Amino acid sequence: MSARSHAKVLALSGGVGGAKLAAGLDGILHPGGLTVLVNTGDDFEHLALHVSPDIDSVVYALSGRNDIERGWGRADETWQFMGALRELAGDDWFSLGDRDLAMHVLRTQALRQGEALSALTARAAAALGIRSQVVPMTDAPVRTLVHTDEGALAFQEYFVRRKCVPRVTGLCFEGVQRAMAPSAVLALLRDPALAAVVLCPSNPFLSIDPILAVPGLRDALSACEAPVVAVSPIIGGAAVKGPTAKILRELGHEVSPAAIAEHYAGLLDGIVIDEEDRDLRARIAIATCVTRTLMTRTDERASLARSVLDFAATLRDTPAVRGGCKQMRQA
Amino acid sequence: MSARSHAKVLALSGGVGGAKLAAGLDGILHPGGLTVLVNTGDDFEHLALHVSPDIDSVVYALSGRNDIERGWGRADETWQFMGALRELAGDDWFSLGDRDLAMHVLRTQALRQGEALSALTARAAAALGIRSQVVPMTDAPVRTLVHTDEGALAFQEYFVRRKCVPRVTGLCFEGVQRAMAPSAVLALLRDPALAAVVLCPSNPFLSIDPILAVPGLRDALSACEAPVVAVSPIIGGAAVKGPTAKILRELGHEVSPAAIAEHYAGLLDGIVIDEEDRDLRARIAIATCVTRTLMTRTDERASLARSVLDFAATLRDTPAVRGGCKQMRQA
Numbered sequence: 232m233s234a235r236s237h238a239k240v241l242a243l244s245g246g247v248g249g250a251k252l253a254a255g256l257d258g259i260l261h262p263g264g265l266t267v268l269v270n271t272g273d274d275f276e277h278l279a280l281h282v283s284p285d286i287d288s289v290v291y292a293l294s295g296r297n298d299i300e301r302g303w304g305r306a307d308e309t310w311q312f313m314g315a316l317r318e319l320a321g322d323d324w325f326s327l328g329d330r331d332l333a334m335h336v337l338r339t340q341a342l343r344q345g346e347a348l349s350a351l352t353a354r355a356a357a358a359l360g361i362r363s364q365v366v367p368m369t370d371a372p373v374r375t376l377v378h379t380d381e382g383a384l385a386f387q388e389y390f391v392r393r394k395c396v397p398r399v400t401g402l403c404f405e406g407v408q409r410a411m412a413p414s415a416v417l418a419l420l421r422d423p424a425l426a427a428v429v430l431c432p433s434n435p436f437l438s439i440d441p442i443l444a445v446p447g448l449r450d451a452l453s454a455c456e457a458p459v460v461a462v463s464p465i466i467g468g469a470a471v472k473g474p475t476a477k478i479l480r481e482l483g484h485e486v487s488p489a490a491i492a493e494h495y496a497g498l499l500d501g502i503v504i505d506e507e508d509r510d511l512r513a514r515i516a517i518a519t520c521v522t523r524t525l526m527t528r529t530d531e532r533a534s535l536a537r538s539v540l541d542f543a544a545t546l547r548d549t550p551a552v553r554g555g556c557k558q559m560r561q562a
Numbered sequence: 563m564s565a566r567s568h569a570k571v572l573a574l575s576g577g578v579g580g581a582k583l584a585a586g587l588d589g590i591l592h593p594g595g596l597t598v599l600v601n602t603g604d605d606f607e608h609l610a611l612h613v614s615p616d617i618d619s620v621v622y623a624l625s626g627r628n629d630i631e632r633g634w635g636r637a638d639e640t641w642q643f644m645g646a647l648r649e650l651a652g653d654d655w656f657s658l659g660d661r662d663l664a665m666h667v668l669r670t671q672a673l674r675q676g677e678a679l680s681a682l683t684a685r686a687a688a689a690l691g692i693r694s695q696v697v698p699m700t701d702a703p704v705r706t707l708v709h710t711d712e713g714a715l716a717f718q719e720y721f722v723r724r725k726c727v728p729r730v731t732g733l734c735f736e737g738v739q740r741a742m743a744p745s746a747v748l749a750l751l752r753d754p755a756l757a758a759v760v761l762c763p764s765n766p767f768l769s770i771d772p773i774l775a776v777p778g779l780r781d782a783l784s785a786c787e788a789p790v791v792a793v794s795p796i797i798g799g800a801a802v803k804g805p806t807a808k809i810l811r812e813l814g815h816e817v818s819p820a821a822i823a824e825h826y827a828g829l830l831d832g833i834v835i836d837e838e839d840r841d842l843r844a845r846i847a848i849a850t851c852v853t854r855t856l857m858t859r860t861d862e863r864a865s866l867a868r869s870v871l872d873f874a875a876t877l878r879d880t881p882a883v884r885g886g887c888k889q890m891r892q893a
Contacts, residue, residue, distance in 0.1 A: 278667050278668070278671045279667070279670050279671035279674045279675075280667065305646075308642075309640060309642045309660065311639075311640045311642070311659075311660035311661045312643070312660050312661065312663050312664050312667075313664075314661065315636075315660075315661035315662070315663070315664035315665070316664040316667070316668070318664070318689065318690060319664055319665065319668055319686055319689045319690070320685075320689045321664060321667070321668045321671075328642075329640065329642035329643050329646075329660040329663075330642045330643065330645065330646035331646070332643050332646070332660075332663060333643050333644075333646035333647040333649070333650055333652060334646070334650065336609050336610070336611065336643075336647070336652070337609070337647070337650055337652045339610050340609045340610035340652075343610045344610075354651070355650055358649065358650045358651040359649060359650070
C-alpha cells in the first residue's frame with residue numbers, strides 16, 4: 232500500500248461494471264490519486280433533462296451511493312416522480328428515481344447556464360465527498376449511434392427501449408470529431424508519476440471505444456510511459472452484465488478475453504482475465520494476469536484493484552514485456 | 563342544481579384560497595361548465611424548471627390531489643429529491659416534492675419544445691381527469707415584481723425567500739403590456755350562457771390584479787352581461803392565509819371586506835363576505851351576500867360555491883342592482 236501512496240492512476244470507464252473497479256481503485260489510492268475518464272456517448276436529453284448515465288454510475292459508485300442489487304442508479308431510491316409522470320401521460324420508458332433526479336436537474340441547470348459538463352461533474356463529485364477526479368471524456372456533445380438490422384438507433388433507444396435486441400452491425404460516435412480531450416487527462420498521460428492506465432471491465436464497443444475516439448486520446452495513451460492494462464469484461468464466454476457478449480458475436484468475434492485483447496491491440500501492455508479463463512492465456516499475445524475478476528461483494532472491488540495495479544507495476548518494471556508491447560502496438 | 567346544469571361560470575383564481583373555491587364550483591357545475599382563469603405572475607424558473615405555482619394549486623385542487631394540511635403542493639408528497647439536491651449543494655430554498663416535480667419537468671419540456679403554457683395546462687388537466695377548463699391568464703411571460711422598502715423583489719423572493727417580511731410599497735407585472743388574453747375567455751365573457759364571473763378569495767394584489775392587468779381582460783369583464791362577484795379573502799380583519807392583510811395595511815387600506823370591494827370598484831356587481839363581518843355590510847356600496855366563507859372542510863367549498871352562484875343569480879335577475887353597479891363602474 233505504501234508503494235502506491237502517491238501513485239497516480241487513470242481509469243477509463245463506462246457505467247456499472249467499470250464503475251465498480253473505479254470504486255475499488257478509489258478505495259486503495261491516496262486522495263486525488265485516481266482520475267476516472269468517463270464515457271459520455273450514452274448521454275441524452277430525456278424530458279428536456281440532460282442525463283449522463285455513465286458519469287452518474289461512477290459518481291454514485293465512488294460516493295458509495297450506488298444501488299448494488301439493481302445494478303444502476305442510487306441506493307434507497309424511490310419512484311414517486313415516475314408515478315406522477317405516468318399519471319400526467321409523460322414519457323416513462325426511461326426510469327428516473329426521485330433522488331437521482333437531483334443530479335439530472337442540477338446538470339441541466341448548469342449546462343443551460345453555460346457551465347461545462349466537466350465543471351459540473353467536478354462540483355457534484357466534490358459535494359458528495361469523492362476524493363478522486365471524475366472527468367467526462369469531453370465537454371462536447373458526443374452521441375453513440377448503434378447501427379443495427381433495424382436501422383441506426385440512438386444509444387438509449389437501443390439499450391433501454393429495444394433492450395439490446397436488434398443485431399448490431401456497427402457503431403459510430405456522432406460529434407466525436409469535433410470533441411476535445413480534457414487537457415488535465417492529456418497532462419496526466421505525460422506525467423512521470425502516472426503508475427498505470429486501466430481500461431475498466433466496461434463494454435469495449437459502447438463504453439471504452441467512444442473515449443478512445445476522442446481526438447488525441449488514443450495517441451496519448453499509446454505514447455504514455457505508464458503501462459496500459461485492460462480488465463476483461465468477458466468471463467467464461469459471457470459478459471457479467473449487458474450486451475458485450477452479444478455484440479462481440481454479432482460483429483464476428485469470439486466471446487473471450489482473447490477477443491478483448493485483440494480489440495485493444497496496439498494499445499495494451501497487459502490484460503487481466505478471470506481464473507475461469509486461465510486456459511485461454513496461451514492464446515493471448517500480451518502479458519496476462521489471471522485472477523478473480525468478478526466483483527460481487529464490495530471487498531472484491533478493492534482486491535481486484537490491487538491485483539490490477541500490482542500487475543501494472545510488474546509491466547513497468549519489466550522492460551522486455553513493455554518492449555514486446557510496443558512492438559505489438561506498431562503491428 | 564338543475565338550474566345551473568348548463569350554466570357557464572368563469573372564476574379568476576390565484577393559488578390556494580382561490581383554488582378551494584374553484585374546486586367547489588367544479589364540483590357543483592356540469593362537466594366543462596367552469597373555466598378557471600389563473601394567475602401566472604408568480605411563475606418563475608427554478609433550477610431551470612418552469613414552475614407555475616397557481617396553476618398547479620388549481621390543477622391539484624380540481625383533481626383532488628392537493629395537500630389540505632400543508633395548504634400547497636400534492637397530497638402524500640415525498641421529499642427525496644430535495645434531500646439529494648441538498649447533498650449536491652443545489653439551490654434548496656424552494657421546496658419541490660417528488661410527485662410535484664413531474665409537473666414542472668413536463669411543463670419545462672413542453673415549453674422548450676415550443677408548446678404553449680395553455681396547451682400544456684389543458685393536457686395535464688385532462689390527464690388528471692379534470693372536467694373544467696384551467697386557463698393561464700396568458701401564454702406570455704409575466705412576472706410580478708414586488709416593490710418594497712428593501713427594493714424590488716421578484717415574487718418568489720418576496721413570498722418564499724423573504725417570507726413576506728419586507729414592507730410592500732407597490733407592485734408591477736413585468737411583461738403584462740405585451741401579454742394577450744386567452745381568446746376562449748374573451749369569447750366566454752361575451753357568451754349569453756355565462757351565468758357569473760367569480761373573483762375567488764385570492765390575494766387581490768398578488769393574484770387577481772395580474773389577471774386584470776392583461777390587456778383587454780378588465781374591459782371585457784366590465785362589459786360582460788353576467789354578474790361579476792368577488793368573495794372576500796378578508797374575514798374578521800385578517801386573511802385566512804398569506805399576506806393579504808399585511809399588504810392592505812402597508813398600502814394604506816383598512817383590513818376589511820369593504821376595502822376589497824373598494825379595490826375592485828367599477829368591476830363588481832356584488833361581494834360575498836363572511837358572517838363575522840355582517841356589521842360591515844352597511845359600509846359596502848354594492849350588493850353584498852353574507853354567508854360562511856371559510857373553507858376548512860371539503861364540503862364547505864361546495865356550499866360556498868352554491869351561495870356564490872345563488873347570489874350571482876339574484877344580481878342577474880334584479881336589474882336595479884345591476885344598474886347601480888353599472889353606475890358605480892362608471893364612477
